[in-house]
Amino acid sequence: MYAVIFRAVIAELDDRYTETAQRMRELAMTRYGCREFTSVTGNGTEISISWWDNEEQIRQWKQDPAHRQAQELGRRKWYRDYSVQIVKVIKAYKSQP
Numbered sequence: 001m002y003a004v005i006f007r008a009v010i011a012e013l014d015d016r017y018t019e020t021a022q023r024m025r026e027l028a029m030t031r032y033g034c035r036e037f038t039s040v041t042g043n044g045t046e047i048s049i050s051w052w053d054n055e056e057q058i059r060q061w062k063q064d065p066a067h068r069q070a071q072e073l074g075r076r077k078w079y080r081d082y083s084v085q086i087v088k089v090i091k092a093y094k095s096q097p
Contacts, residue, residue, distance in 0.1 A: 001089040004058060006048040008082035017078050020070050032061040
């Protein structure tokens, strides 16, 4: 399993951002096999973590035309700065009730 960690310093978020972000999450999960996609914002930053089975899914997601357009809007308008990390999960476990 892999995780993509996206961190950004927010410049300006608008209604188009909200709509685009929701559409991109749905696209990642329905077309490219993303297992989970979680985002939080606060203190002028955004952190999103998405979970994937393999690197090929991530590569295909990155190249999706709608996603590429959203990336360009992010660079131009919504984010002052951002970083992306792709990590391989070595071990994962949950608490037991």
